[in-house]
Amino acid sequence: MKFARFAMAACALALGSLPASAAGVDKLYILYCGEASATDQSRWSPGVNVGVPIELSDNCYLIHHAQGWFLWDTGLADAVAATPEGVTAANGALRLKRAKTLAAQLDALGVKPADIKGMAISHTHPDHIGNVEMFPNAMLYVQKAEYEWPGANNAPRFKPEHPVTKLEGDRDMFGDGSVTILSTPGHTPGHQSLLVKLPKTGALVLSGDAVHFKSNWENRGVPTNNVSKEQTLASMQKIADTLTKEKAQLWINHDKAQRDTLKMSPEFYE
Numbered sequence: 001m002k003f004a005r006f007a008m009a010a011c012a013l014a015l016g017s018l019p020a021s022a023a024g025v026d027k028l029y030i031l032y033c034g035e036a037s038a039t040d041q042s043r044w045s046p047g048v049n050v051g052v053p054i055e056l057s058d059n060c061y062l063i064h065h066a067q068g069w070f071l072w073d074t075g076l077a078d079a080v081a082a083t084p085e086g087v088t089a090a091n092g093a094l095r096l097k098r099a100k101t102l103a104a105q106l107d108a109l110g111v112k113p114a115d116i117k118g119m120a121i122s123h124t125h126p127d128h129i130g131n132v133e134m135f136p137n138a139m140l141y142v143q144k145a146e147y148e149w150p151g152a153n154n155a156p157r158f159k160p161e162h163p164v165t166k167l168e169g170d171r172d173m174f175g176d177g178s179v180t181i182l183s184t185p186g187h188t189p190g191h192q193s194l195l196v197k198l199p200k201t202g203a204l205v206l207s208g209d210a211v212h213f214k215s216n217w218e219n220r221g222v223p224t225n226n227v228s229k230e231q232t233l234a235s236m237q238k239i240a241d242t243l244t245k246e247k248a249q250l251w252i253n254h255d256k257a258q259r260d261t262l263k264m265s266p267e268f269y270e
């Protein structure tokens with residue numbers, strides 16, 4: 001990650017003052033980035049809870065590192081907030097809403113979009129990339145396989161002029177092990193998850209859509225719409241191994257029940 005240019009001095013000072021075990025990350029905020037109602041949760045876990053509806057959360061995560069701000073996922077487009085009743089998707093199987101904008105939540109923290117120098121998205125579904133262009137100058141970290149995955153009518157997934165670093169595998173974002181992109185393909189060709197090591201909270205894995213909610217994780221359900229069942233299962237195992245190795249918690253983006261137990265911005269995790 002080349003945040004170093006603008007923050008080398010600050011970084012050296014900050015890192016110098018931290019205990020050796022602490023990472024350069026000091027805060028993580030969970031931002032509300034939308035919500036969804038689904039008519040049938042077996043969409044994600046075939047054969048399990050068929051016909052049972054589920055409410056889903058949609059989060060973005062704003063991370064403060066000594067080298068700068070880093071945003072993980074951008075949620076549903078802020079424009080969706082203009083339609084309070086929400087919009088339907090997947091032939092009516094999903095209703096998506098955004099009760100407040102990402103822009104307003106950043107503003108409340110005193111963070112300007114231009115302050116965010118680096119961002120990564122878990123994958124290119126619309127509930128994750130809706131606000132990428134709110135940050136036209138932020139370096140976007142995305143797997144090459146996702147970037148090059150043709151969209152509808154062969155459309156590119158991102159504006160070609162958006163600065164991008166195409167990854168092929170895992171990436172230690174700041175060179176100190178505090179924030180690591182984990183390649184977890186299967187839901188989409190270049191899906192990725194994020195390992196974050198916070199000094200007080202400890203290690204977390206932010207799932208992206210490698211898994212959608214707790215029972216989906218426990219039964220290793222593979223959504224029928226995933227691009228690869230084999231890769232999905234291998235990615236779930238990679239996450240499970242990471243949780244063990246790092247003694248990490250798994251924060252599942254769309255698990256509203258879990259999210260409701262967590263602190264939301266402007267509160268934060270250290």
Ligand SMILES: [Zn+2]
Pocket residue numbers: 123125187209
């Ligand atoms: Zn998705």
